[in-house]
Amino acid sequence: GAGVSQSPSNKVTEKGKDVELRCDPISGHTALYWYRQSLGQGLEFLIYFQGNSAPDKSGLPSDRFSAERTGGSVSTLTIQRTQQEDSAVYLCASSSPTPQSTGELFFGEGSRLTVL
Amino acid sequence: GDSVTQMEGPVTLSEEAFLTINCTYTATGYPSLFWYVQYPGEGLQLLLKATKADDKGSNKGFEATYRKETTSFHLEKGSVQVSDSAVYFCALSAQGSGSRLTFGEGTQLTVNP
Numbered sequence: 001g002a003g004v005s006q007s008p009s010n011k012v013t014e015k016g017k018d019v020e021l022r023c024d025p026i027s028g029h030t031a032l033y034w035y036r037q038s039l040g041q042g043l044e045f046l047i048y049f050q051g052n053s054a055p056d057k058s059g060l061p062s063d064r065f066s067a068e069r070t071g072g073s074v075s076t077l078t079i080q081r082t083q084q085e086d087s088a089v090y091l092c093a094s095s096s097p098t099p100q101s102t103g104e105l106f107f108g109e110g111s112r113l114t115v116l
Numbered sequence: 117g118d119s120v121t122q123m124e125g126p127v128t129l130s131e132e133a134f135l136t137i138n139c140t141y142t143a144t145g146y147p148s149l150f151w152y153v154q155y156p157g158e159g160l161q162l163l164l165k166a167t168k169a170d171d172k173g174s175n176k177g178f179e180a181t182y183r184k185e186t187t188s189f190h191l192e193k194g195s196v197q198v199s200d201s202a203v204y205f206c207a208l209s210a211q212g213s214g215s216r217l218t219f220g221e222g223t224q225l226t227v228n229p
Contacts, residue, residue: 004159033216042120042221043160043205056216091160103148103167103209105217107159 002026004108006092012114013082021077021111025094032075033095033105034067038088046090049075051097082115089113118143118210122220129196129227137191137223139180139206147208149173149182149189150217154203163191163204196227 005024013019025032034046045059049069060066064082069075079086089112093105123138141147151163151173164173169184178193189206206220 035219040221043207043217043219045216045218048216093160103150103165103207103217104162105152105160107161109157109159 004092004094004106006108006111008111009109010112012116014116015084016081018078018080019082019113021090021113023075023077023092023108025073025075025092026106028096029094029106030072030097031095032069033093034075034077035091035093036088037091037110043091046077079113084115087113087115118147118208118218120206120208120218120220122206122223125222126224126226129225131198131227131229132195135191135193135196135225137204137225139189139191139220141187141189141208143208143210145210147210149180150207150209151178151180151189151191152205152207154205154222156202160205198227198229201225201227
């Protein structure tokens, strides 16, 4: 499809397990973002990739969280030793490099993570 | 740091009622301001934006004006429809941050027929 694709759409895991969430951005978009949406909360910024620059990891809540982006396209968010407070919807977004599009992020439908 | 504050929800209105969702922000410099909308079962999508003071963003009958003197970007619509039921997020992109956005907590709007 033409939009941002995320998988899995739903993930239930046990506390202490590792999980990987995948994001496939819109083709040609150089910027990719991960956000977290917890129940009753706004969107919390996690990490931002822009082209070949070093990622902005300033939003990652702990060293259990990491993300990589291979070949400037697909990204994987990894959460190690999951905790119940990690339960949330993890949203991926991408954006175009053109100046006119500044601020317009295209979001996927999210991956809902439930940690039991 | 930068922050966005939205009016507390949820908001419930009857069809054809007037809508205002308040949004204020804290940021250095001259941020760009946005409203995103999340319809049930769908991803967030841009509703409107304004990139400098006194600009008015508009789309689908919604409007918001960038007010630097009051650091506000309130969302308005003159006559809401049932199909406007969604969660609305106010957001800002600070100068120099590229397209990274800081979001408010979101306001759930329900419009009843």
